[in-house]
Amino acid sequence: MSHEDFPTDEPTVVTCGLPYANGDLHIGHLRTYVGGDIYSRALKRLGQDTAFVSGSDMHGTPVAVNAEEEGVTPEEFALRHHEQYEATFPKFDVEFDNYGHTHDETNVETTREIVRTLEEEGYVYEKEIPVAYDPEADQWLPDRFVEGTCPYCGEHARGDECDEGCGRHLEPGEIEDPVSAITGNPAEYHEREHEFFAVSDLQEYLSGFLDRLEGTSNAQNQPREWIEGELQDWCITRDMDWGVDYPGDEDLVLYVWVDAPIEYISSTKQYTDRVGSDVFDWEDAWRDEGEIVHIIGRDIIQHHTVFWPAMLHAAGYTEPRAVMASGFITLEGKGFSTSRNRAVWADEYLEEGFRPDLLRYYLATNGGFQQDVDFSWAKFRERVNNELVGTVGNFAYRSMLFAAREFGGTPDADLSDDVRERIEAAIDDFRAGVNDYSVRDIGESAVRLAQFGNEYIQKHEPWKLDDDDPEKAQVIRDCVQVATAVAVLFEPVTPEAAEHLWEDLNADGDVHAVGVEAALDAPGGEFDEPTELFEKIPEERVEELNEKLEARVAEATADDESDDSAADEDSDDAAADLEPIADERIGFEDFQDLDIRVGEILDAEGVEGADKLAKLTVDIGVEERQIVAGIKQLHDLDSLPGTKIVVVANLEKAELFGVESNGMLLAAGEQADLLTTHGDAEPGTKIR
Numbered sequence: 001m002s003h004e005d006f007p008t009d010e011p012t013v014v015t016c017g018l019p020y021a022n023g024d025l026h027i028g029h030l031r032t033y034v035g036g037d038i039y040s041r042a043l044k045r046l047g048q049d050t051a052f053v054s055g056s057d058m059h060g061t062p063v064a065v066n067a068e069e070e071g072v073t074p075e076e077f078a079l080r081h082h083e084q085y086e087a088t089f090p091k092f093d094v095e096f097d098n099y100g101h102t103h104d105e106t107n108v109e110t111t112r113e114i115v116r117t118l119e120e121e122g123y124v125y126e127k128e129i130p131v132a133y134d135p136e137a138d139q140w141l142p143d144r145f146v147e148g149t150c151p152y153c154g155e156h157a158r159g160d161e162c163d164e165g166c167g168r169h170l171e172p173g174e175i176e177d178p179v180s181a182i183t184g185n186p187a188e189y190h191e192r193e194h195e196f197f198a199v200s201d202l203q204e205y206l207s208g209f210l211d212r213l214e215g216t217s218n219a220q221n222q223p224r225e226w227i228e229g230e231l232q233d234w235c236i237t238r239d240m241d242w243g244v245d246y247p248g249d250e251d252l253v254l255y256v257w258v259d260a261p262i263e264y265i266s267s268t269k270q271y272t273d274r275v276g277s278d279v280f281d282w283e284d285a286w287r288d289e290g291e292i293v294h295i296i297g298r299d300i301i302q303h304h305t306v307f308w309p310a311m312l313h314a315a316g317y318t319e320p321r322a323v324m325a326s327g328f329i330t331l332e333g334k335g336f337s338t339s340r341n342r343a344v345w346a347d348e349y350l351e352e353g354f355r356p357d358l359l360r361y362y363l364a365t366n367g368g369f370q371q372d373v374d375f376s377w378a379k380f381r382e383r384v385n386n387e388l389v390g391t392v393g394n395f396a397y398r399s400m401l402f403a404a405r406e407f408g409g410t411p412d413a414d415l416s417d418d419v420r421e422r423i424e425a426a427i428d429d430f431r432a433g434v435n436d437y438s439v440r441d442i443g444e445s446a447v448r449l450a451q452f453g454n455e456y457i458q459k460h461e462p463w464k465l466d467d468d469d470p471e472k473a474q475v476i477r478d479c480v481q482v483a484t485a486v487a488v489l490f491e492p493v494t495p496e497a498a499e500h501l502w503e504d505l506n507a508d509g510d511v512h513a514v515g516v517e518a519a520l521d522a523p524g525g526e527f528d529e530p531t532e533l534f535e536k537i538p539e540e541r542v543e544e545l546n547e548k549l550e551a552r553v554a555e556a557t558a559d560d561e562s563d564d565s566a567a568d569e570d571s572d573d574a575a576a577d578l579e580p581i582a583d584e585r586i587g588f589e590d591f592q593d594l595d596i597r598v599g600e601i602l603d604a605e606g607v608e609g610a611d612k613l614a615k616l617t618v619d620i621g622v623e624e625r626q627i628v629a630g631i632k633q634l635h636d637l638d639s640l641p642g643t644k645i646v647v648v649a650n651l652e653k654a655e656l657f658g659v660e661s662n663g664m665l666l667a668a669g670e671q672a673d674l675l676t677t678h679g680d681a682e683p684g685t686k687i688r
């Protein structure tokens, strides 16, 4: 990677994938926005000049289709959702420096300007292509107005995206067996002139770009397969009314994926217009040497790592420095289903009286950013009670209460060297989290520091020391400093609790504006007894919330069953929870190449320094094997010895965190449900 570590001298734009203006937000949607907000706050904390922007995606066929069903104009329909999103984000302390939408004047103008530049630079050409057409409705069928079969994987797909199969972007005319979504009749392909963006001319550029790109590894690696084959040019116009008019043909609008990412630029422009270019200059960022960081869901990696950088490069704009693509979020191990009301809605979460900090913490730290995260009220309660209340809240409260009672605030003593070093290490962890694009590491730097604080106060037991013992003042002085540092480092994840702690500390300045170095500033003098930062969630609340969810799902399912037309949607949803079966069949010989054996776990321990990895000693009959598996947080390691498992014995050896892994155990799903035998097959028995 060729980029200098953050903080750099260049202006930075952090963007979040635009929410599409056609439905309510549930907590799964919030993952990207919370992640973006944390990341941008963390960058600002490091002193990086940062603008955090996004906007609502207003165009495209789903809005047009839904508006038509509701009998309102697409603009009315999309604006209503836009306003709802704009109001919801701040309630979760997701504070964009600018939040616009793709239908506003700035974006329409910027989009036209960029398309004109692409034309001038020779990247746009006209071509006749087959476009789906519904003869009965006498209407062209762009994107979602047509459904059919994906030519790549054979799954059922929509006109522009294979959303249930391989996930590929589909060009007009590509979908097989097209059916009109308006009338349900087979569609016809008619030849029609459309505009194309010559992405294939930029193949070499894109290959170099991917070498430079930072962010999560899924965003760096997945696009390789797309650009290494034959790169297809991209049809950028559609036959419809709703969208940004294509300059030059009034019957066409630009494809929604042209004007949507351009909103990142437009939103930054609006921010500059509001605060002045001396505060933040959008042109420095987007046309010069800016650092552009895109935070998205992993379903739109292709758009952000192929089409978008191609467009930026061809039009003379700054290429992205990094793309962070988050995993999906499940609810109790299954997909969210908006049609079956199987979701925890954003508004509902707040109406239940939960503070935004709790969800922010859960979403940010429950797994790596690119991993899928499962939400359940039980796990939510566990993490709030153990980590926020038990670790962070407990440390802050007990140390400051003691300081207030015994010293009326910060004792008069110097910070000890050991504690200074520990805080410096936490700052380094925080900075490394930013440079590794790991929202979780950013959040954990503060929690681990609070954990240290708890151990420190426990070890020194200041309550046992005499009032005139200088160690007493020293220990409490150290603890107040650790509490100050926790407030500074935890602010990106839990801004509300950080502010609360800052006020309790009677500290100077605004905790949302201070730099990371404020963690080591001498804490303010006097303060009163603190109040609790977080409240425990009682177990009954979890039962109550689960019952509510179940009742609602049952109600929605009953509604569906009384409505014939919903039957299809229902089965689609169920199928969408599971990956489709791989299309390609393998021969029996391929299977026979695998040497799969019954094993018995003899010993299991965590791999030091790795959050997820466990080192297992496994008896596979012929010998004992050491196997490393990502199950540390998913299983109680102490209870594993004696468990029968299934092992691929002839897999190449691998080294993980410096530990050799000789074989692989088989497990099902995100929770790594271990495969075992039904009867009493001995270790070493071959599986066939």
Ligand SMILES: [Zn+2]
Pocket (backbone or CB within 6 Å): 150, 151, 152, 153, 154, 155, 157, 162, 165, 166, 167, 168
């Ligand atoms: Zn497909």
